[in-house]
Amino acid sequence: MARIGGRDDVDAYVGARIGLRRSALGLSQSALAQQLGISFQQVQKYETGQNRISASRLHRAATVLGTSVETFFPPVETARGAADDGWAMLRFITATVDGRTVAAGFPLIEDRELRKAVARIVQALSRDP
Secondary structure (H helix, E strand, O other): OOEEOOEEHHHHHHHHHHHHHHHHOOOOHHHHHHHHOOOHHHHHHHHHOOOOOOHHHHHHHHHHOOOOHHHHOOOOOOOOOHHHHHHHHHHHHOOOHHHHHHHHHHHHOOOHHHHHHHHHHHHHHHOOO
């Protein structure tokens, strides 16, 4: 695994996925922190990958967020490339509140054609003029 400033990419990925799930459920960092018995600053550090979350706390977070621990981890791939690109994209999109909002809300759009339309709009707006 690649390391970023002394932390593992997986730590950042897990933290970003916790943040996405929390946002999708409409929970604040403070609300999640209270249920985990920690400070909201600690939740911030987990979500940014600044701090590594322990196995027991990750299990508790999964329980509070109503999901399995596995949902926080990247898929295991034998070849490098696709997984690395996906991690970079996930880190990029979750770097801002707006990006996390889009990432959390997009899969909740039930109409497939509407999701495609949103994707086309984002793609069109993101192109260089």
